[in-house]
Amino acid sequence: MRNCRIAGYGYYLPKNTVKFGDQIRYRSNDQETELFMAVKAVNSALKNARLKARDIDLIVSASAVGVQPIPCTAALIHEQALKGSSAPAMDINTTCTSFITALDIVSYMIAAGTYKNVLIVSSEIASAALLEKRKEVYELFSDGAVAMVISSTNKKTQGVIAVKQCTWSEAAHSTEIVGGLTGLNATQLTDENYDQYFFKMDGLDILRACTQKLPKMLEEFKAENNISIDDVDMVVPHQASKALPLIMKKLSIPKAKYIDHVKEYGNQVSVSVPFTLCKAMEDGDISPGDKVLLCGTAAGLTSNILLMEV
Amino acid sequence: MRNCRIAGYGYYLPKNTVKFGDQIRYRSNDQETELFMAVKAVNSALKNARLKARDIDLIVSASAVGVQPIPCTAALIHEQALKGSSAPAMDINTTCTSFITALDIVSYMIAAGTYKNVLIVSSEIASAALLEKRKEVYELFSDGAVAMVISSTNKKTQGVIAVKQCTWSEAAHSTEIVGGLTGLNATQLTDENYDQYFFKMDGLDILRACTQKLPKMLEEFKAENNISIDDVDMVVPHQASKALPLIMKKLSIPKAKYIDHVKEYGNQVSVSVPFTLCKAMEDGDISPGDKVLLCGTAAGLTSNILLMEV
Numbered sequence: 001m002r003n004c005r006i007a008g009y010g011y012y013l014p015k016n017t018v019k020f021g022d023q024i025r026y027r028s029n030d031q032e033t034e035l036f037m038a039v040k041a042v043n044s045a046l047k048n049a050r051l052k053a054r055d056i057d058l059i060v061s062a063s064a065v066g067v068q069p070i071p072c073t074a075a076l077i078h079e080q081a082l083k084g085s086s087a088p089a090m091d092i093n094t095t096c097t098s099f100i101t102a103l104d105i106v107s108y109m110i111a112a113g114t115y116k117n118v119l120i121v122s123s124e125i126a127s128a129a130l131l132e133k134r135k136e137v138y139e140l141f142s143d144g145a146v147a148m149v150i151s152s153t154n155k156k157t158q159g160v161i162a163v164k165q166c167t168w169s170e171a172a173h174s175t176e177i178v179g180g181l182t183g184l185n186a187t188q189l190t191d192e193n194y195d196q197y198f199f200k201m202d203g204l205d206i207l208r209a210c211t212q213k214l215p216k217m218l219e220e221f222k223a224e225n226n227i228s229i230d231d232v233d234m235v236v237p238h239q240a241s242k243a244l245p246l247i248m249k250k251l252s253i254p255k256a257k258y259i260d261h262v263k264e265y266g267n268q269v270s271v272s273v274p275f276t277l278c279k280a281m282e283d284g285d286i287s288p289g290d291k292v293l294l295c296g297t298a299a300g301l302t303s304n305i306l307l308m309e310v
Numbered sequence: 311m312r313n314c315r316i317a318g319y320g321y322y323l324p325k326n327t328v329k330f331g332d333q334i335r336y337r338s339n340d341q342e343t344e345l346f347m348a349v350k351a352v353n354s355a356l357k358n359a360r361l362k363a364r365d366i367d368l369i370v371s372a373s374a375v376g377v378q379p380i381p382c383t384a385a386l387i388h389e390q391a392l393k394g395s396s397a398p399a400m401d402i403n404t405t406c407t408s409f410i411t412a413l414d415i416v417s418y419m420i421a422a423g424t425y426k427n428v429l430i431v432s433s434e435i436a437s438a439a440l441l442e443k444r445k446e447v448y449e450l451f452s453d454g455a456v457a458m459v460i461s462s463t464n465k466k467t468q469g470v471i472a473v474k475q476c477t478w479s480e481a482a483h484s485t486e487i488v489g490g491l492t493g494l495n496a497t498q499l500t501d502e503n504y505d506q507y508f509f510k511m512d513g514l515d516i517l518r519a520c521t522q523k524l525p526k527m528l529e530e531f532k533a534e535n536n537i538s539i540d541d542v543d544m545v546v547p548h549q550a551s552k553a554l555p556l557i558m559k560k561l562s563i564p565k566a567k568y569i570d571h572v573k574e575y576g577n578q579v580s581v582s583v584p585f586t587l588c589k590a591m592e593d594g595d596i597s598p599g600d601k602v603l604l605c606g607t608a609a610g611l612t613s614n615i616l617l618m619e620v
Binding site for chain 1: 369477480486497
């Protein structure tokens with residue numbers, strides 16, 4: 001148990017939505033940049049936590065794709081949202097599950113007394129990397145941002161209870177954006193390799209890997225930590241795709257115990273897990289004292305499971 | 311004190327060097343990609359630590375600029391160096407001081423017993439982002455990679471003793487690569503904004519910020535942790551520029567107590583700190599039991615100080 005608590009949260013959804021059948025997706029406009037949405041979410045989270053920017057002693061950006069190659073995205077959010085502060089800024093990245101990894105790391109630091117109030121921010125402009133001809137992904141992803149303040153607590157049962165993360169890199173290329181950094185940089189873009197600068201996902205390949213790997217991983221997590229799904233009040237999964245119920249069934253997680261709003265919000269990349277958690281707290285589906293299981297898969301192929309008493 | 315130890319290290323320097331006056335710089339060729347060099351460094355580190363890939367239970371990529379926007383760089387290194395393993399992969403980024411931040415984070419996890427053998431890898435192709443007309447940076451940076459295995463230890467005095475990190479985002483744009491990710495993506499490159507996809511550094515601005523901020527930060531670090539520079543056996547600074555002696559003088563760190571090999575290797579971005587540490591251990595300038603102060607500044611503007619008994 002690493003004691004910490006969610007002291008506040010905030011999110012930003014783009015004004016504009018599009019519909020694909022009954023599926024609603026959020027699409028940012030030119031003003032709604034990754035940084036703009038991140039700062040909006042941070043300001044909401046600070047207000048919700050009744051804290052000032054100067055109360056924050058660490059800011060972590062936990063997004064899949066950053067704003068600039070240099071500096072790290074957290075420093076750019078810091079510039080706009082924590083002006084004048086000297087709180088450290090760092091990026092932590094495991095693609096879609098970056099928030100879970102960041103929360104895990106931050107829980108060590110808070111439990112050790114190093115930091116008292118930590119901001120974790122996820123913000124994504126997935127839509128900028130989508131090609132219309134790749135229908136499977138074009139109709140799946142949404143843009144948005146979320147920020148959470150994770151703080152110290154005196155409540156002995158509150159915080160991160162157990163964590164497991166795995167990476168199976170044999171599926172490293174099932175989900176990727178190849179171009180933009182050192183592997184294939186911006187100046188190397190040509191008409192021939194243009195598509196490599198956009199998001200590519202082999203959904204079937206991932207689904208196959210997930211149904212093969214995830215049940216075993218969850219069994220190990222439960223056995224290692226002596227936890228049963230009966231002990232969990234709510235499962236907050238990454239909203240990876242419309243196949244979510246299929247995966248949950250494979251994991252023997254009953255329909256009433258997990259949140260599925262793929263239809264309403266789509267896959268928001270790293271934003272999905274913290275946004276789903278925020279929304280559930282806001283709507284009263286998760287209450288203080290509840291045991292919440294955050295989980296999801298990410299490009300890598302990485303999978304994270306984290307059990308927390310909120 | 312968070313107990314851990316350096317169980318092994320390895321590095322890779324490009325075959326090709328160039329000289330600017332008496333300054334030697336390493337420049338990778340087309341085969342020596344960020345990933346290629348990272349994997350070479352990992353293999354050396356594993357050999358040096360007498361460990362197999364299957365012994366590693368976490369891999370962290372701690373580089374300023376990654377290989378692809380998706381997945382994270384650690385997953386791509388995992389694919390080539392830890393084939394078949396399910397050890398988690400994650401990226402931690404504070405630009406030039408990423409290794410110090412990663413070592414700090416990893417020390418919590420090892421001290422808590424979560425992981426036993428962690429690989430931290432820094433690899434950079436700085437040269438790909440340098441414009442020849444920007445002489446100050448063109449003649450400063452080198453390419454290279456380094457990997458370290460950080461392991462658990464039974465020695466009570468060994469490990470991370472004290473840490474301080476600050477970010478002063480008023481200088482966030484003094485060091486940057488603007489283009490390549492969501493802020494200005496690859497498809498937005500034009501003849502007019504071409505230079506924005508390359509590294510830009512306002513050296514004078516950073517030097518001014520450093521001489522103003524760093525002495526106070528170091529004083530606070532020493533006071534908070536009751537440490538004197540006399541207690542430190544060796545200072546391993548980021549090899550930021552030829553102004554290193556000037557900064558060390560401002561910090562009252564005597565010449566015999568720090569390593570300056572800017573002339574021999576240049577600024578290797580995130581690789582500088584761990585490479586300088588590796589080289590000092592290899593050359594016998596740092597021995598087991600020594601107290602080593604890792605420090606440096608990074609884009610952000612971020613500064614890190616970490617005291618460790620190796």
